[in-house]
Amino acid sequence: MTVLDTPAWRPRTDAAPLMPDPEPFRLLGTPEAARLDPALLGELYGQLVRGRRYNRQATALTRQGRLAVYPSSTGQEACEVAAALALGAQDWLFPSYRDTLAVVARGVDPVEALTLLRGDWHTGYDPRATRVAPLSTPLSTQLPHAVGLAHAARVSGDDVVALAMVGDGGTSEGDFHEALNFAAVWHAPVVFLVQNNGFAISVPLAKQTAAPSLAHKAVGYGMPGRLVDGNDVAAVHQVLTEAVARARAGGGPTLVEAITYRVEAHTNADDATRYRTDDEVAAWQAHDPIALLERELAGRGLLDDALRQRAADEAEALAADLRTRMQEEPRLDPAELFAHVYAEPTQQLREQEAMLRAELEAEQQS
């Protein structure tokens, strides 16, 4: 018996219950799926169809020059939709640049959600009113924000959970590590959703990590990790709903790795043929989230014309609205450049604003 055998110096938690099941959790096409509520499946279906259409429309808007850039989530709609639906109204979503669909599925106006990518401002919606944090471009930097917000809510005695989204490449960033560590130490009500879509632009996961899986990283922080089929919308929804409920009940954070695939290139500006094969894309298209759910619905006799039609109509309405409103020129006010730097503009900013105003007036007169 040495001091090493005293409890203070022994491992403090049992790692086994935190370990992810190496078999990704699935529901669709399994016997378990029979227990899924048809109304939920119908809603998920409508959201997926709408999401796919939204992605297609946004991509088309880049070709028309209406969006500066669009990182599509085509193929990843199950994760995007499930993330939004797993949250309660009081909860917060922390999206990355790829997650405008999750933002829209949470109820944010699509034109406002796309402000960043259109380029008429940075964040187009009110984060406090929508409880959606700004789309984060610097990878993983939004994760500590989610932890801090969840922690603040907990110490304030409020029932608020934060769900933060990040890509597989983002898990290599220091902020990923720090956020998970803070979350576990603080027992913060936060859920981390990693969408492992295989690539960070061109770099495959094998060059990011030697971990058994990204979900396994959770164990080192003392939180549970879960692996899920990211194209099985029912499975992602269930795993996230459970993680949110666990956080809400005081159970602390969870790391969820959803295995999915980025069917489109990184953005419209990327050429994916330089780093991956058509065969790989085809294999994933055969595991498409909408097709998976349709098969389930059809097997249970739930995929009737009414459901299809309603989903298609809603998707078309969203796309048409987006198309129309994005054809309008955005309202730009150069004076606004100076308005929100500080609560009160500094003297120097006031002088610079006056200078720009004078330049603009001269421009109009000439």
Add this chain to the structure above:
Amino acid sequence: MSAATPGVAARPAPAPAPPKPTTMAQALNQALRDAMAADRSVHVMGEDVGTLGGVFRITDGLAAEFGEDRCTDTPLAEAGILGTAVGMAMYGLRPVVEMQFDAFAYPAFEQLVSHVARMRNRTRGALPLPLTIRIPFGGGIGGVEHHSDSSEAYYLHTPGLHVVTPATVEDAYGLLRAAIASDDPVVFMEPKRLYWSKADWSAQEPAQVPPIGRAVVRRTGRSATLVTYGPSVPVCLEAAEAAKEEGWDLGVVDLRSLVPFDEETVAAAVRATGRAVVVHESSGFGGAGAEIAARITERCFHHLSAPVLRVAGFDIPYPPPMLERHHLPGVDRILDAVGRLQWEEA
């Protein structure tokens, strides 16, 4: 001015105690205590700030008085500390973050530049971040490598941040209260060399809390004006005293706030003398002094009898402690610069 005082005024101030000898460290501690007592949303967080009271004891006793949820020993990760503070501020709290030393704030730089400084702007004012980042900075304490940096230029070059530094016990209290009450993020740089400087002092009435963005004339002069801030203020005052022997009557302006920059006070003080020397500890090239000298020249050109000179640290990585006295601007180097202000042509 952004330094509204809602948090400060939230509770009637106790009758001011009679002045007694107080260190800058104690005044900062009092400012944190009073801010926490006045406003429940003020949370202090950082490395060793709880049980230990901070390596400089600035947070001494706060965890015991307000509980560990309000004065929190965080994991050791500066980006995580600032990143989580951003989230806390998003939720409506007023975090006061302590960075243990100047050079250990660098891991948090991305959060500072990419989020803290931009959140209000990015969200069109919907999400202001009322948070204070306290950074002990500067040399002269015999610190080994990475314990003596003057990093203010990195911060003042970042739009969206206020950058404030006190030079007196009274300002340490007042400016920290103002920083915590501000709805904008404030980088609050504490001259660690002055932590143990003393003055007869008692906590100000809230009305006396100085607004952020106002410089103060510490000494009026007729010959030349020294423009400075933070740890270099006492050095400049000493130089002004010594200059009397040379027949020079030097003024000293203490900026107190680098951002916002109080051009009016500086320009008026320089116009009164026609000569200016800007003094700071951090390296001169691309430093705060370059900006200040440029603005003085732009504003006061026809009043100047000599080019604006700078006395700054050398353009070298901060020296080891046994050599630091050669790097730090001292009285002699300041007087040499004053002597070079083209007196013969005046």
